[in-house]
Amino acid sequence: MYQKGRAWIELNIEHLKHNVEEFRSLLPSGCALMPAVKANAYGHGAALISKALQEQGIQSFCVASAAEGIKLRQEGITGEILVLSYTHPEQFEDLITYHLIQTVVDGNYARELQNDGRKFTVHVGIDTGMHRLGEWWENVEEIVKIFQMPNLTVTGIYSHLCVSDGKDAREQAYTLEQIHHFEYVVEELHRRGIHGFKQHLQGSYGILNYSELCFDYARAGIALYGILSGKQDKVNASVKLKPVLSLKARVESVKMLYQGESAGYGLAYCANRNHKIGILSIGYADGIPRNLSNRGQVLCNGKIAPIIGRICMDQMLVDFSGMEQVKPGDAAVLIGKSGEIEIRAEDMAGWAGTISNEILSRMGERLERVAV
Numbered sequence: 001m002y003q004k005g006r007a008w009i010e011l012n013i014e015h016l017k018h019n020v021e022e023f024r025s026l027l028p029s030g031c032a033l034m035p036a037v038k039a040n041a042y043g044h045g046a047a048l049i050s051k052a053l054q055e056q057g058i059q060s061f062c063v064a065s066a067a068e069g070i071k072l073r074q075e076g077i078t079g080e081i082l083v084l085s086y087t088h089p090e091q092f093e094d095l096i097t098y099h100l101i102q103t104v105v106d107g108n109y110a111r112e113l114q115n116d117g118r119k120f121t122v123h124v125g126i127d128t129g130m131h132r133l134g135e136w137w138e139n140v141e142e143i144v145k146i147f148q149m150p151n152l153t154v155t156g157i158y159s160h161l162c163v164s165d166g167k168d169a170r171e172q173a174y175t176l177e178q179i180h181h182f183e184y185v186v187e188e189l190h191r192r193g194i195h196g197f198k199q200h201l202q203g204s205y206g207i208l209n210y211s212e213l214c215f216d217y218a219r220a221g222i223a224l225y226g227i228l229s230g231k232q233d234k235v236n237a238s239v240k241l242k243p244v245l246s247l248k249a250r251v252e253s254v255k256m257l258y259q260g261e262s263a264g265y266g267l268a269y270c271a272n273r274n275h276k277i278g279i280l281s282i283g284y285a286d287g288i289p290r291n292l293s294n295r296g297q298v299l300c301n302g303k304i305a306p307i308i309g310r311i312c313m314d315q316m317l318v319d320f321s322g323m324e325q326v327k328p329g330d331a332a333v334l335i336g337k338s339g340e341i342e343i344r345a346e347d348m349a350g351w352a353g354t355i356s357n358e359i360l361s362r363m364g365e366r367l368e369r370v371a372v
C-alpha cells in the first residue's frame with residue numbers, strides 16, 4: 001500500500017542515531033541508554049523506533065504496559081523490557097511468557113507478585129518525592145523485604161525525578177533531595193549486604209541537567225526523539241539533538257473563499273477578503289489538537305499557511321492566500337521542515353497550550369509511519 005496517500009509520519013532514522021550518539025557521549029561510561037518507547041514510542045511508532053535502536057546496540061527498553069512489551073517482543077525486540085507501571089494479576093502470565101521485567105509499584109504489590117507463586121523478574125520502584133509509583137524511600141525495611149521474597153528476582157531499583165526540568169532554586173533543591181533519597185536507599189541496601197542490582201534515576205531532563213550523575217541506565221524519552229517538552233526549555237548539557245519525526249498530510253482540494261463567506265463547522269472562520277483555501281486530509285482523530293482551530297499554522301511549498309475554521313475529525317482547512325501554485329496532491333507539513341521554514345513539535349505544543357510529549361504521544365493510529 002502507498003503509505004503517503006493521506007496523512008503520515010516520516011521518521012528520520014539518521015537523526016535518531018545521531019541523538020543516541022549525543023546521549024552516549026554525554027553519559028558517563030558504564031551508563032547505558034534505556035530508551036522510553038512507551039505510548040508507541042511517543043507516537044513515532046514503537047516497532048520502527050525500537051528496531052532502529054536495537055540496531056544501534058540498545059539492549060534495554062522501557063514501556064508503560066505489559067501489552068506494549070508484548071508488541072515489542074512480537075516485533076523481534078530481544079533485550080530487556082521494563083514495564084514502568086502496574087500490571088494486573090490476570091496478566092502476570094504475560095510477564096513470564098514474554099520475559100518482561102515488572103516494576104514493583106509498592107510493597108503491597110510485591111506481596112501480590114510473591115503470593116502468585118510463579119517467579120518474576122522485577123525492578124523495585126522507589127518513591128523519592130514525586131508521590132507517584134514506588135515504595136517510599138524511607139521504608140528501607142520494606143524495600144529489603146522485597147529483595148528477600150523468594151519468588152522475586154530483583155535485578156534493579158529505580159526512581160523518577162519530577163522537577164529535573166526546573167531551573168529555579170527550589171526545583172533544583174528538590175531534585176538534589178530526590179537524588180540523595182535514592183542514593184540513601186542504595187547505601188542502606190549495600191550496608192545490609194544486598195548488592196548486584198542495577199540503578200537508574202534519570203529521564204531526559206535528568207540526563208540533560210544532571211549529566212554528572214552516574215547510574216547503570218538512563219531512561220531517555222522525549223529528548224531521544226530530538227525535541228524538548230517546551231519551546232522555552234533550557235538545559236545544561238550542550239548537545240545538538242535533531243527531531244526524528246515529521247508529520248505530513250495531503251492537500252485534498254483547493255477553492256476560493258470570498259469576502260463575507262464562512263467556512264467549516266460552526267462557520268467559525270469568516271473571510272474578510274477573497275482568498276484561496278486548502279483542505280488537508282488530517283484532523284483531530286489523527287492527533288491534531290482541536291484547539292488549534294483558527295490558530296496555528298502548517299507549511300506548504302516553503303510557505304506558511306494559517307489554520308482556519310474548526311479542525312474536523314479527518315480534515316482541516318488552511319489559508320492559502322498568496323500561494324497560487326499549491327494544488328491538490330501536494331504535501332502539507334504540520335511538523336517538520338518545508339524549504340527554509342520549520343514547525344517543531346514544541347511550536348505546535350505551544351499553540352495548543354501543552355507540551356510536545358502530549359502532542360507526539362497522541363499521534364493517531366491512522367497515520368502511516370515511514371522511515372526515511
Ligand SMILES: *Cc1c(COP(=O)(O)O)cnc(C)c1O
Binds near residue numbers: 038160204220
Ligand atoms: C516516561 C518516563 C521516562 C521518560 O521520560 P522523558 O522525560 O520523556 O525522558 C522515564 N522514566 C519514567 C518512569 C517514565 O514514566
